[in-house]
Amino acid sequence: MNGKTTGTNLDTVRRHNLATVLGMVHRGGPVARSALTLATGLNRSTIGALVAELVEQGLVLEREPETSNRVGRPSPVVAADGRVVALAVNPEIDAVTVGVVGLDAQVHRRVRYPTGHVPTAQEAAAIASAVIDGLRPDLASASRVVGIGVAVPGLVREDDGVVRLAPHLEWAEEPFAAELAAATGYPVLAANDAHLGANAERLFGAGKGAADLVYLNGGASGIGAGVIVGGAPLTGISGYAGELGHTLVNSGGVRCHCGAIGCLETEVSQRALLRVLGLESADPDELARALRVAVEAGAAEVTAEVDRQLGFLATALRNATNVFDPERIVLGGFLGALHELAPERLPELVAAQALAASAETLTITRAALGSDILLIGAAELAFTPLLASPAS
Incomplete structure (x- = not known):
């Protein structure tokens, strides 16, 4: 104005x-x-x-x-002022991560609490609350804590934070935001992790300046996506749009958690990469380092798995390119690590399959915010009321 x-x-x-x-x-x-x-x-x-x-x-x-x-x-x-902070929570199948993010978009603290099993919604809320209690000394130096933003790997009803379905977490109709608010005393907002990641990259990362982009996030709980069209998020009527992890890439594939056959996340998965690397778990940065070391050392099984996954990922990106005609595709989590192993490979595969007119101006890039992307995205959700009305 x-x-x-x-x-x-x-x-x-x-x-x-x-x-x-x-x-x-x-x-x-x-x-x-x-x-x-x-x-x-x-x-x-x-x-x-x-x-x-x-x-x-x-x-x-x-x-x-x-x-x-x-x-x-x-x-x-x-x-x-970075002393104004939001808390960010990201529950996954193997850990609950909590971060403290300043209004200056800087991550001040990041705590990953491994669970050793898939946590229930109640366990995840209790773990997040306990970690936040442990961060009280850090929060004491903050001038204000605006609340908590939650990045959930699943379908979230954003108006009340109910997780309608998170297949890998095995959550259904879980009022996670309300449970976490009751446990911590802070206001809580929750949304799909990939939608939040897309917004974070659009505002602060590799998607900055792009009005039309597709963001795909790969994590322990599968693959999600967020789509920005004309500078605005594409959410769908109930906020569930962007489930590119459940698009068909292999009609002869295996059954997915969602019940369909041959979904992207059944063929492209962090679990398969960890298996060939001989690792139990790793965050995106650790996984990226391990993959690079193995590929550079000529590990045949790892190289073969990387090539296989890049092939199926290219099929999904072809579909995204033809449907959304984006300026940029941004890859987060282990998908970004796959792409960085051979940055020229994925654009070549996509260009060979997609409509030429849609692919000719397309850029495919790794997310710039690294392991902090979902924390920054979740914090941005928590900052939303303050940014909309600072006078309040």
């Missing part, structure tokens, strides 16, 4: 402008106050007043810029 708006309640305009400025600083990083003036169309005094109010609320910090050769007084730099 710019200063030309008329006929609107002044307090409503102020609240909207506060949200605009905070959102720009949060998503764009530290920015000169003069740049905010230019980007919003508001005058300098209005931006000064808005920034002063956000500083008073403890949401942004203002500092003098580094020395420059520009003539005149340099414009102060405005940055999101």
Whole structure:
């Protein structure tokens, strides 16, 4: 909104402008106050007043810029205050991960609690609550904890955080958000992990600047996807869109958890990679290192499995390319690790199968946020109410 708006309640305009400025600083990083003036169309005094109010609320910090050769007084730099934090939770089949993420989009702490078995929803909530209790000393230095965001590998009804179905976790109709809120005392919002990952990469990672992208996340609980169309998430009528992990890639394949035959996640899986590597478990970064070492050492079984999985992944990406015509496909988790082993291989396979017109401008890249992607995505969900209405 710019200063030309008329006929609107002044307090409503102020609240909207506060949200605009905070959102720009949060998503764009530290920015000169003069740049905010230019980007919003508001005058300098209005931006000064808005920034002063956000500083008073403890949401942004203002500092003098580094020395420059520009003539005149340099414009102060405005940055999101990293002491305002959100908690992020990601339950998986083999662990529950909890993070502390600042309003500056930096992950301050990351704790992965291995479970040794597939946790029930109640166990996952109890583990997350216990880990959060252990983080209280860290949280004591925070100026504000806005709440908890949860990235769930399954179908989540976003209005109340009920997990409708998480096949690998064997959860169905679980009110996980409510259980975690009761255990911790914090407000909790939950959504599908891949949708949150797509949003995180769009705002802060490899998808930045792309209005149309497809994000696929590969983890211990299978493969999920998030789709951004025209700069907005494609959610479907109930929020369940993007289940590319359950698209057909092998009609002669095995039965999936979902009941269908030959789904992508039955052919492309972290479990199969861990098996050929001789590992019980690994986070995405550890798995990527192990795969690279094995492939560079010429491990035949590992190389064969990587080639097999890349072939089926290319089929799924062909479908995504033909259906969504994205500018960019971003691969997270173990899918990103597969791609990085031979960055030219997957684009070649997809280009050979997809419609030429759709594939000619397509870029396939690894997610830039690494193991933090789902924590940042979940935290962004928790920050949503604050970003929408900082004056509240």
